Amino acid sequence: MGDFFNPFVIPFCLGTALLFIICIWKYVSWIRQFDRLQRTIVRKNIFTWKFLGAIWEMLTECLFHFRITRKNKLLGYMHRSIAFGWFLLIVVGAVESRLALGGGKPFWVSIFFRFFEHNPHTFGAATFFTNLMDLLLLYVLSGVLLAYSKRIYSRMFGMKSPTKHVIFDKFALSALWCIFPLRLLSESATAALYHNGGFMTQAIGNLFSQPVAAALELPLWTLYSIALGSFFVAMPFSRYMHIFTEVFLIYFRKLGVKEHEQPTGYTKFELSACSRCGICIDACPLNNYLDIKNIQPVYFLRDLRYNRLQPEVVNNCLMCGRCEADCPVNIEQSAVRKQMRNKKEIDTHDNYNYVERVKPFSAIGRVAYFGGCMSHLTPGITEAMCAIFEAAGQKYWYMDQDKTVCCGKPLAQQGFYNQATELRRENTRLIVQSGAQLLVTSCPICYQEFKKEYRLPIKVMHHTEYINMLIASGRLQVQQSALKVVYHDPCELGRGCGIYDEPRSVLKAVATPVKARYEKEKSICCGYNLGNTVLESDQQGEIRDASMRSLLCNNPDVIATACPMCKKAFMHAKDFPVKDIAEIVKDNLIS
Amino acid sequence: MNEIAIIGAGPAGIEAAYVLAQRGYKVTLFEKAADTLTNIRDKAYLFPDFSSAADLADQLNRKLQHENITLKTNADIVSVKGESGAWKLVDSQVNAYTASAVLMATGYTVFDAKRKEELGYGIYQGVITSLEMEKMIREGHIVNTMGEQPGKIVFLQCVGSRDEKSGNHYCSKVCCVTAVKQAIEVKKHLPDTEVYLFYMDLRMWGEHFEEMYRESQEKYGVKYIRGRISEAASTFDGKVQIKAEDTLVGLPLKMSTDLLVLMVGMEPSAGTRKLATDHAMANRYGFATSQSPLLDDNLTAEAGFFVAGTCKRPLSIIDTLNDARAAAQRIDEYMNTLR
Structure with missing residues (x-):
């Protein structure tokens, strides 16, 4: 082991040890806090084919970030290059180290491989691996570079309101941002001295003069190790806890575990699985039309996780589900919010x-x-x-x-x-x-x-x-009219129950549908959702007007909806005719 | 050029035109409808003295005979532009007119009761507005949906006024006393019909109003219930069933009635809304805002552009006529400064 030890690895080793101890302790205690039903579900399903589905989703979401890519390609690339790139760096690095040095070496050797192995030709494909590792590092660095630019100009990534982070997140973020540039520099310094670099590290190393490289090599590797160690220590307390937690969350969810009336250990998994990416902020009508920026799921879940939740944050939500339609982690924020609204203890003295x-x-x-x-x-x-x-x-x-x-x-x-x-x-x-x-x-x-x-x-x-x-089976005879209608998807019917096609197919039979700007799961709540007890009626009106702007973009004759609440909301706006689908059907019955 | 343009030939427009004409100004009165005084003609009798609305209309129209007044009907003014002393008005047929001063007297329209769908207007035949009730009174023919004498009539106050949900927070001022007046007229006509009136507060602010209210109870037996009606439904025999809460007793109640009369409030007319918006003086409801409600209630931020009547806020006919005279006085003062 002596050959493979240098004091600079200590920060990394300490960080890694702490990370694993804290994570295991947290996960075990959370799983113990599952309620009885959740435990039964896990026990019954743990050895079923659902496992495969979970693996697939872990690949597509934790590594490839499909859902984020769907939101914005560049944002998806950024997340993918850091997550998948780093994952490959670790795996390929471990393979390379094993091929070069054989098994039984300390675990940090594969992380700091170039520092400990100066010979670039220890095995047949060694040169290939060296260049492959450089390529992977370049891949990760491209993501890190995008992450820097996202801080400066988030709109390029399709995000209008980036998350405001707490100090712990900022610390972890700074550490993360340092890791890969430091790795590049330390490997380049070593390459300058021993010519064991790949296409990129060697090219940069060649820019170093020998004395400079000799003087910088150990300090750079030490900084790299400190950056890694700091990040690992910060991880369980910051938003980066999502990296491991999402894996567990996906697994439990695939087994069939759900949120219940009361918060459980599963809720803790959900809270920590939120990466605070802030995609929900741009989705939230309260942010978009009322400039309320402290109640979105990202802040709600964060405040709950750190035990500093204010009642206003809990209650000021339409429960329209628009954020959940965009959440790349599929967190059940409405269910968690409902748990926080629990007033079971209050006796309202109702009689029935x-x-x-x-x-x-x-x-x-x-x-x-x-x-x-x-x-x-x-x-x-x-x-x-x-x-x-x-x-x-x-x-x-x-x-x-x-x-x-x-x-x-x-x-x-x-x-x-x-x-x-x-x-x-x-x-x-x-x-x-x-x-x-x-x-x-x-x-x-x-x-x-x-x-x-x-x-x-x-x-x-x-x-x-x-x-x-009724129409499909021929029991109801209707005629098609020339009335141009636009359909408003009510939150509870669309995002709530997934009913998108039936209303449209009815409208097609009786009228001439036109499209709205935001449709189906992207439709904007009418603003009158019963889920919110905080908004004033003029604020509800602002959201309603935004929803109407989306509906009226193709000049329909009438707004059709399928919810009495939405109908009332739009009717309060004065200037435009609103009808329920049932009313339009009634007007076009062939008797 | 000594011309004054007045937009809107309602009580405010006509009264102001007459006062100014008497003082020697040439006045052109623009009315977008085919006839003058549409909002007065749909009334039967006026509070507080039960005088005939038709008589008032005739008297006002007689003032238009003045040689200095030119009335242009079917002239929908769509734009008023210009500055002190030189205004240009354009109507929907793109005829242009000039004037030294402009008086906006574009008035009100009634709240569209269909927007309160829970009350069933436009869905159940037995639900009517106060205007339709006024028409029945005018024709002396008050009947239920079956064409028979109604056994019971319910009036509901504050439909589209003092109502956060419809966006109208203000009080329309005249509906309280109008409902009392209509209730008395119904009782005069049909003494056997039961009359109920649902209210939030009864605002009997004017001269003789309180006396009318008292008389309606003591002499005519109109029954008053404090509470709003939450919803209406139809019954199998063509009546209207209402659900409400009697807030003085603190109990919910249900009642079926032959007619439910909705006392619809005042909203800015389409013309008021447009002119007020164009001249950046619309309040949150679309009414025009005067420069100061105390001392300069007929002036606007633009010199030579004046406002009078219900284009500013709900007013009774009495207040509207007074306001028109005040506006004429301010216009006269302004015209003197131009000389």
Whole structure:
């Protein structure tokens, strides 16, 4: 070992040791904090084929960064060159060191290989490996260079508002930025002395005079080792914890682990898997249209991780899911935010006597129709649905026509889980008792709740799905009109439930659709999402106006939406006609 | 050039034109509609003395006979440009006019009740606006959707006024007393019909208003409920079912009624909105802002460009006429400075 030791490796070795101790300690304690369901899921799935899917996603996301590349090619290249390049440097370096020196050498030797092995011809393909390592270093350096320029001009990378980092992140970032240039310089200095460099390190080394190289060699290698060590020590406490954590997160997620009502160890994985890349900031309508810059997932997750979360950051979010559509790590930020809104402990002194007064109904052979509270405030929608049921000859039970039990979602979204559970129980009782075979709802908020949070024994459809089915099967005769419509994707229906095609296919049958600037998962929330309890109505109006600008870019005659809340939002804007899809279908029925 | 241009032949425009004409100025009055005083003609009787709206319209129109006044109807002024003493007005047919001073009296329009969809206007036949009620009163024919005598009529205040959601935070001022007036007229006509009036506050600010309110209860039996109506729905027999909260009792209530009358508030007319925006004096609602509400309420930042009437804010007819006279006085003063 004596030949392969030099005191300069100590910072690196200490850093590496600390990194691994801290990471293992953190990961073990987080896994121990999984709740019972999450543990069962891990145990049941750990030796299944899902493992393969996880490996694939680890490759595509942790190394190749496909999702970031989709956002911006240059940004993707930057992340890929640093992550994948560094990974290859370590792997190829280890292979090279093993081929040259055989096994059983200390682990730092492959990292500082050129310093310890001066002979460039120890094995057959040695020259190839030397040049390959230089090429990989160049690859990483190109990414580092882009990272520097991103600090100066982030717009080149498609990012308008880069993240504001905490001091720990800045420290780790500085260390990271030094690592590869220092490696280049130290290897060049050694190459100057011993001519063991590749095409790049040797070329730079040749610029050094011998005495300068001799004087600088050890200090440079020491600095390189210190940079590595500092980065490793900073890593578990900074945003760079995401490097390892994302691997675990992907694995657990592929096994089927999800966020639950309460924060668990899995939540800790999610918090640390956030790389604070800041892509969510540009996606967030609060940033884009209200200049609110402290509540985006990147800051919310960071503040939660460092235990300094303010209530305003938790509550000032539309829960529109726009950020989640762009997140390269697919973090369930809305679910985590809901956990932080938990008000289970608060006794609101509600009594639920009124829900018991709702009369059961025998609806066998009928469709149960649930308009929802919001649709009752936009009676045009419920009237249209009733007309459509009649036209299709479908018997239906309008279950909340007179007395209404709320679906529970508005309460659950604000953390009143107990109260929401009471309402869900009552609705479930009514629906199961009725014997109806299908539940149709007009409100995407209710739809998502019935579909995801209830365990109903019958199928749940949003009215756009239902109407689409009626038209496709020929039960509903409609005519196509020349009305130019643009479709607004409601958050809860689109990003929330993935319903993008059915509404469009219905509109195609009854009108002439035109496109919006931002569509489907990129659509802008109408601003009135119930998820936010902080915004003032004029702020909601700003977001609504931005959403309308996107919708009106191709001069439609009318805005079509499929959510009573969005309809209300756009109607408050005064100047433009808004209709629900159901109303447009009703206007074009062939009777 | 001694001409004064007045945009809008409503009570403010006509009254100001008359005062100025009497003082010897040549006045041209531009009206985009085919006729004058459209917002007065759709009323039956006026508060507080139940005088006839048609009579007031006739009296005002008679003032237009003055030799110094030229009335141009169907003249929709789309742009007013210029500076002190030399204004150029262009209408939608691209006719140009010049004037030494301009008075903007472009008035109001009523809130579009369809924007409060939860109240069911345009969806349920039994839901009407205060204008439609006024028409029934004028024709002496107050009926429900079946064409029969209504058993019950409900008035709802503050539709599109004092309402954050529709973006109109202001009070429209005249709806409270209008509803009281209409309720009394309904009762005079149909003593057996039950009349309810839902309100947030009743603002009986003018002379005789409070007396009317008291009389409506004591003499006519109109019932007042403090609370807003949250939603309306139809019933199988063509009536309207409303849900509300009686905030004095603190209980939710449901009621079905033959007619639900929405007291729609005032919003800036399209002309007001456009002119106010063009001249960078639109407030957040689109009304024109005067230079100072206390001393210079008819002046704007531009010398020679004046404002009067409901293009500034909701006003009663009484206040509008007074405001027009005040504007005429300020225009007269201004014209003297040009000499």
